[in-house]
Amino acid sequence: RYYETKFSSRAWRKAFFQTVRGTKGHSVRNKLPKISRPTLVICGEQDQIVDPHYVRETVSGLPNFHFKMLPRCGHAPQLEQPRIVNRLVVDFLEKNGSQEQPAAPAPKREAELVND
Numbered sequence: 001r002y003y004e005t006k007f008s009s010r011a012w013r014k015a016f017f018q019t020v021r022g023t024k025g026h027s028v029r030n031k032l033p034k035i036s037r038p039t040l041v042i043c044g045e046q047d048q049i050v051d052p053h054y055v056r057e058t059v060s061g062l063p064n065f066h067f068k069m070l071p072r073c074g075h076a077p078q079l080e081q082p083r084i085v086n087r088l089v090v091d092f093l094e095k096n097g098s099q100e101q102p103a104a105p106a107p108k109r110e111a112e113l114v115n116d
Contacts, residue, residue: 002079020049029058038064038096042085044073066092 006012041059043052052069059065068088070077078085 002076003074032059032062032065035062036064038066038092040089040092041065041067042077042088043067043069044075044077044080045069045071046073047075049075 006016039059041055043050043055045052056067056069059067070081070084073080
C-alpha cells in the first residue's frame with residue numbers, strides 16, 4: 001500500500017528512480033569484513049532492487065552478521081512490515097547491544113526466513 005500511494009505521485013516516482021539509478025554501481029561488499037560488531041541485516045524476500053539471496057550469500061561467511069529475510073516484503077522492510085522489523089531490531093539490541101567489543105570476534109552465522 002505504501003508504494004501504491006507514493007508511486008501515484010509523478011515527482012516521487014521520478015526521485016525514486018533517480019535514487020535507484022544513482023546507487024546501482026555502489027557496493028560496500030569489500031568493506032563488510034572490517035565490521036567487528038554484531039550486525040543485523042534485514043531483507044525483503046521479494047526485493048526487486050537488491051537480490052536478498054545475494055545479500056545472504058555476501059554476509060553468510062562473515063563473523064557477527066545476523067541475516068533475516070522477511071517473506072511478502074520488498075525493498076523497504078522498515079516501511080512494509082514495521083512491526084516485525086522493530087521487533088527484530090529490539091530483540092537484536094537486547095541480545096547484542098551491551099556487549100563489550102571482543103578482541104578477536106568469534107564467527108557467528110545466523111540466517112533464517114522470518115514468518116510473521
